[in-house]
Amino acid sequence: MIIAVDGPAASGKGTLAAGLARHYRLPHLDTGLLYRAVGRAIAGREDSADFEAAAIAAARALDAAHLTDLAVLTSAETGVLASKVAVIAEVRAALFAFQREFALQPGGAVLDGRDIGTKICPDADVKLFIQADSKARMERRAKQLEERGLIVDRYVLYHQIEERDSRDMLNPHGGFYKAADAHLLDTTLLGIEAALRAAIEIVDRDMALKAGG
Numbered sequence: 001m002i003i004a005v006d007g008p009a010a011s012g013k014g015t016l017a018a019g020l021a022r023h024y025r026l027p028h029l030d031t032g033l034l035y036r037a038v039g040r041a042i043a044g045r046e047d048s049a050d051f052e053a054a055a056i057a058a059a060r061a062l063d064a065a066h067l068t069d070l071a072v073l074t075s076a077e078t079g080v081l082a083s084k085v086a087v088i089a090e091v092r093a094a095l096f097a098f099q100r101e102f103a104l105q106p107g108g109a110v111l112d113g114r115d116i117g118t119k120i121c122p123d124a125d126v127k128l129f130i131q132a133d134s135k136a137r138m139e140r141r142a143k144q145l146e147e148r149g150l151i152v153d154r155y156v157l158y159h160q161i162e163e164r165d166s167r168d169m170l171n172p173h174g175g176f177y178k179a180a181d182a183h184l185l186d187t188t189l190l191g192i193e194a195a196l197r198a199a200i201e202i203v204d205r206d207m208a209l210k211a212g213g
Contacts, residue, residue, distance in 0.1 A: 004121045005112035007130035010137035012187040017112035019196040031113035036073040037066040039081025055085040059094035083167045117179035127182035
């Protein structure tokens with residue numbers, strides 16, 4: 001069973017995907033970490049002439065060992081860098097095979113990101129698109145950062161989220177648009193437990209329908 005979970009930053013998609021993976025005992029890949037790792041690898045070179053070439057090289061050299069420093073990879077600044085490298089077609093191509101191989105492993109997997117149901121796993125058994133308003137997403141991300149002992153400027157964080165949304169929407173190579181056959185789940189007013197229950201209900205219902213139950 002392949003479950004594709006899409007949505008904008010801090011919508012709750014990563015937490016829900018991890019919860020679904022635990023519930024169904026499937027491996028989980030946060031594909032956003034791939035782009036964040038590439039972005040972090042070329043930090044400080046955003047305005048240089050070789051920015052794209054450096055990002056492409058970093059994407060082609062990426063492996064699982066680059067995905068372990070979550071404190072750095074999940075920072076707001078790295079998120080902005082990720083959205084900048086994600087618009088580069090060659091970066092997306094370099095990471096495509098990594099994601100497809102993970103999805104097609106025996107038994108299936110849960111993947112979350114921005115173009116999972118539309119580009120990476122258009123044949124997924126179940127597709128979810130998670131959304132929440134910008135203010136709710138800002139507050140969630142702020143709390144995550146504060147739990148790590150970081151000082152958060154909510155005004156700056158809110159505008160970083162808005163900026164990233166705008167950039168992703170304009171990304172011609174695959175933004176965070178909902179697949180036509182994806183289920184929309186708005187988590188603005190839902191706690192994680194309620195959101196996870198709703199997601200599990202969607203998955204169970206879809207799989208029952210596929211099985212003819």
